[in-house]
Amino acid sequence: MVQDVEDAHPADPIAQRLRELGFVSGEPVRIVARGPLGGDPLLVQIGSTRFALRRSEAARVTVSQEATA
């Protein structure tokens, strides 16, 4: 579950884009796959959409653990 998306620096376009893509408080998210080298990038599913995010991008999203189904 997404808690928040934080700006890494003021007016952070990456954080804004993430929010536009649906990374907002209360949305359930799930990591579907990890890249072959060093587990980067991550494939993150939010709603019915899958996004490839680099770890540095995904780091802006704070999540809270939910009981995994």
Next chain:
Amino acid sequence: MSESVLRIALVGNPNCGKTALFNQLTGGRQKVANYAGVTVERKEGRFVAPSGRSFQLLDLPGAYSFAATSPDEAITRDVCLGRYPGEAAPDLIVCVADATNLRLHLRFVLEVRQLGRPVVLALNMMDAAKRRGIVIDVDELQRRLGVPVVQTVAVQRGGAKALIERVDGDVPEAAPSDPAPLTPAQMHAQVRELLTATVTMPRETAAVDDALDRWALHPVMGMVILAGLMFFIFQAVFSWAKPVMDGIQAGITWLGAWSTGFLPAGSALHSLLNDGVFAGLGAVLVFLPQILILFFFILVLEESGYLPRAAFLLDRTMFKAGLTGRAFIPLLSSFACAIPGIMATRSINDPRDRLTTIMVAPLMTCSARLPVYTLLIAAFIPPRIVGGVFNLQGIVLFVLYFAGIFSALAVAWVIKRMRRDKSEHALIMELPSYRVPHARDIALGLWERSKIFLRRVGGIILALTVLLWFLASFPGPPANATLPAIDYSLAGRIGHLLHYIFAPIGFNWQICVALVPGLAAREVAVASLGTVYAMSGGEDAVVSQLGTLISQQWSLATALSLLAWYVFAPQCMSTLAVIRRETNSWRNVAIAAGYLFGLAYLASFATYQIASALS
């Protein structure tokens, strides 16, 4: 009386099927594929509704939001807001949304509605939504959104009927523009509300996608599949095309002999047709099957939705080299031709990543290089079977492609090193649902490609070949000539002059002659070699023998050196022109051309010297 034409713009998230809808409505043949960012320009078309009213339709690049982060998104924003130079805002916006992905797409619909212009919402891919058991209460959605909602299946004949009927009616009233723009959080709250009220979804993703992605994105198996796929394609290009190519070659030889048979053997016209047209064009034409096989695979991959997965797998590697996973698709298109490849970089949001991708795109082996490669490989590399299954010629071709890829990564790395601005680069890339490619789209794509190729052969290649024939024929040899006539001609003199520069890398003067017209289009070099050898080798040198001829006259070192030259050399004016247009700077063109020529000369020099020393 003549009612002014209604101007409609198609907008929506990337990969929701705007272009497919555009083609469906206008009968157009714009490129469609299954990944975000296929359309990077505004495209215009017209259609006439059954009522007789005509409409102007604008196809725009996909956008997630009006807060644009890439050049193609900026085009969409500017057109919708009426800020695009020389263009008024559209009379009606058709907002296209993927019915299987409304959670994401409805947000942009809300943003479009806020513009306060007339909007129609088209729920596209309704067929896929039905298959997955997604039920949408269209009436309720329409009531809550306050804009007309229609259902479409852009890839089916007649799938846009509802949309045509809707736009043919009255222009819907402009949606009430909200007094205060919503914050992202409010917008999402609205989307969520709309979804709970109108959409029931049995599961969030297609089961097929999950199953396929378990393999395709597996850290080990995914890479194995990707490498195997690429290798298979290069093998196929070489082995499947052979019988067809032999057939074409035989046909051209026969046609050449038949059509010049009536002419006196020593006449200028006989020479022009035989040595210029047939030897020149024939040498290029035989490569059509290989180009089509390569394109067949590229088109299937594009339509299937696999390409963004490959980009996902390679992002880390490409990032290390100073590129981005997003660059994978433009670079893969560059295997077809660097020009669409460079244009496709518009979907890369980071300007630095974009410039780097443009700079290295010419290193990807475009299909115009294929004739040069295959001519030389067929002439110099024995068709041995290695390790039981692999064709040695196919392996050499694979190595040449790989050399291009490897040097692109190396160059990107150097550019990254030289760059001062080291702030973060973004990836954020959507992975679409898999789709079975449509045979019709693939067939259309191949047909378009054949037309382009044949137009090149009949146009620029023919023109340059004839020009070269003139240069190679005049002035005629002096009375006391001891060498073949071409040595005394203008082309011969140019070749001998250039030979001073290219002798250290093993090129003979015939190659030097062929390189010059080869600057206009790479395949011309093959056509030119055909002409030059036909002119200097007497009457028996015809198209089918170019390979045999050079394998007798050139050393292996020369052939390898020429292959190395073609991996790097910017032998294509159109590519340089498109770099100029896309980066808007002559400096970048000069840098690209300079470094590519430099690398080409160095690589050829090393290849020639090493190969000569070893043999």
